[in-house]
Amino acid sequence: MAKKIAKLTLTAAGLAGAGAAVILTKKKQEKETAAKYANRTKNYRNTELGRHEKNSKGIYYTNGNYEAFARPEKPEGVDNKNAYIVGGGLASLAAACFLVRDGQMPGSHIHILEAMGIAGGACDGIYEPDRGYIMRGGREMENHFECLWDLFHSIPSLEKPGASVLDEFYWLNKHDPNYSMCRATVRRGKDAHTDGKFNLSQKGCMEIVKLFMTKDEDLYDKTIEDVFDDEVFNSTFWLYWRTMFAFENWHSALEMKLYFQRFIHHIAGLPDFSALKFTRYNQYESLILPMQKYLEDAGVDFRFDTEVTNVRFDIEGNKKVAAAIEYNANGTEQEIPLTENDLVFVTNGSCTEGTVYGDQNHAPDDNAEVRTSGCWNLWKNIAKQDPAFGHPEKFCSDIAKTNWESATITTLDDKIIPYITKICKRDPRTGKVVTGGIVSCMDSKWLMSWTINRQGQFKEQDPEKVCVWVYGLFTDVPGDYVKKTMRECTGKEITEEWLYHIGVPVEEIPDLAENSAVCVPTMMPYITAFFMPRAKGDRPDVIPDGCVNFAFLGQFAETPRDTVFTTEYSVRTAMEAVYGLLGVDRGVPEVWGSVYDVRELLESSVCLMDGKSPLEVELPGPLNLLKKPLLKAIRGTVVEKILRDHGIIRLGML
Ligand SMILES: Cc1cc2nc3c(=O)[nH]c(=O)nc-3n(C[C@H](O)[C@H](O)[C@H](O)COP(=O)(O)OP(=O)(O)OC[C@H]3O[C@@H](n4cnc5c(N)ncnc54)[C@H](O)[C@@H]3O)c2cc1C
Secondary structure, three states, X not given: OHHHHHHHHHHHHHHHHHHXXXXXXXXXXXXXXXXXXXXXXXXXXXXXXXXXXXXXXXXOEEOOXXXXXXXXXXXXXXXXXXXXXXXXXXXXXXXXXXXXXXXXXXXXXXXXXXXXXXXXXXXXXXXXXXXXXXXXXXXXXXXXXXXXXXXXXXXXXXXXXXXXXXXXXXXXXXXXXXXXXXXXXXXXXXXXXXXXXXXXXXXXXXXXXXXXXXXXXXXXXXXXXXXXXXXXXXXXXHHHHHHHHOOOOOOEHHHHHHHHHHOHHHHHHOOOOOOOEOOOOOHHXXXXXXXXXXXXXXXXXXXXXXXXXEEEEEEEOOEXXXXXXXXXXXXXXXXXXXXXXEEEEEEOOOOOOOEEEOEOOEOOOOOOEEEOOOHHHHHHHHHOOOHHHXXXXXXXXXXXXXXXXXXXXXXXXXXXXXXXXXXXXXXXXXXXXXXXXXXXXXXXXOOEEEEOXXXXXXXXXXXXXXXXXXXXXXXXXXXXXXXXXXXXXOHHHHHHHHHXXXXXXXXXXXXXXXXXXXXXXXXXXXXXXXXXXXXXXXXXXXXXXXXXXXXXXOOOOEOOOOOOOOHHHHHHHHHHHHHHHHOOOOOEEOOOHHHHOHHHHHHHHHHHOOOOOHHHOOOOHHHHXXXXXXXXXXXXXXXXXXHHHOOOOOOOXX
16 A cells, blocks of 8 residues: 555656646747747848748748749759659649649650559549449539649640630639539438528537637647537538538548638538539549640650559668669569659559449449559558658558448439439539539438539530439448448449439339449548548658658648648649759749638638627627627727628627
8 A cells, every 4th residue: 555655656746747847848938939039029120032932842832913824934954854753643644734834844754654554543534334434533623722723724625725624614614603402302302401501509610610720730630529529510510511521520630620721711602512613524534634635745754554662762861862663564573763863753642542343233342343553552662761751551541431432323214314303403414513512311321422513424425314423421331222331232222222312212213223224333442541630740741851852742742731632632732742843933822811811701600600690699798798898999990891791790789
């Protein structure tokens, strides 16, 4: 007993000591910061010089038209350099385009090494004669994809002579704006009448505001469940959010916060998807093919069926030089020796890695075809060489938490069309917006959502056929009609479950699923790998510290403020990588700054409370009393005008 007491006393003393040490360190830090600022004030000089100095990665961020329209000078020494780009997805193609357009590197010096036999990676859309049409996803896009539109305003459209891909997209979305007329259904196809509301309680709103205010570092390795409770999870807001962005409750709280901040200007457009814009065709045809053509015209060297297995580094002190690329092509191991004049760009990780392809009569199970690129293996081999190269295992080790499944259902006749039209209130065969974003079946055990984008989604598609994209967030629970988990289902069974949820009479379901549609399921084990909880350093920087000829691209590379699971993120990392490594002297457009725009903040706060002013919220006693004097103080000022303009101060409040 005496021993125990002694031990406890020691522990308590230890804790007290540790507590004191923490307080001392904090005090020391505060003192140092105060001294730093005092010094800065002493030597202060008003100037804008240095505002656009490059950071340690060789880039700077800007905004506005001045830099948007400027063309950078040709970087020094570019004609003596080569670029090896690992992966042929959007990020890699974007990097190649920036090398050609802004870096002015000769196309023949750019080599794209892609494991698959086709470019595009996750940005897909293909017709396979023995399966049918396949789109693993459909890309919701927005006007503030700053780097992406910066790129696509230079890529010629394949559809409209003389126009860019941006022009084509802009005109299309002007003439045919996207919005939904039925965001969610219940009870087999009945409108759930979410009616543009978030239905958040005051406590739920406060949980969101609290997350919004939390520093990144305080959210490291935390899950959404750590920061929200049922006040948010039971709201319509959460239904919209998780089905639209594919967040699960166990995903990263940090990523949730970044999303909320990144898209704060779109809060009003979340419930009916008026925030969103879509391409005319699937994104392989509308985005990837024009880029590929641009690069082929420039003479870029595409090497398909080439799996890179490692990049070997020479590391001396902090300096890291990529010294060789090891790869496998035609069944043989080969390597490319590198010098500092050879720039290497690697897309590390992929959300569509290991996709399992089923078909109408086969589930995407153990016997089905799996397509792999070796991306995790490559990243692991690189990561072994230096801590600056990140921690792939944080993202790719728990497929139970990172998978979901999508399916492409193609209708073969007009029997299913009336059920679709009844829900989305538009004929799917007009070539215009149809569902205007996903329709979520709220009471579906799989949490199934489905969408029909402008038809034909494929240029060569029969105009009478309709391609429907379906996905389920929960793949391991039995369905409502089909008593199997989604991942155990064949294409036909997935169609049956969908037909059930859009209200087809039960007795007609088997026949329609068999004869009026064909369906290709795709199980994606890592589709939300980038949403796994993470901490600083898990994702490597685009240009890891000390790298002179190497950069990471894509969804698992770190760039501040932007959000993964977006096409923009892939293009942004590509731009930063090329500008930084090649020394392109032009600003990278910063992530749209709406989170710093007081107008957006005011408006979004009203939206979140379904039209209520934050001033109408009951605050704890004494705080409530402060409202009147504060309002009096701002009367007649611009602050009053802003608050009135954005719905915070209303009639009778002053
Ligand atoms: C179902 C789904 C829905 C989506 N929804 C949206 C959306 O609504 N809005 C939006 O903006 N974005 C969306 N996206 C995301 C967007 O499509 C992707 O983020 C983007 O296409 C990723 O491009 P990437 O080039 O960074 O990576 P990837 O496309 O994954 O490309 C990586 C490429 O590298 C190759 N590769 C990997 N390892 C190796 C190796 N060792 N050797 C050689 N090659 C290798 C792969 O084969 C692949 O081609 C969605 C994606 C999916 C799948």
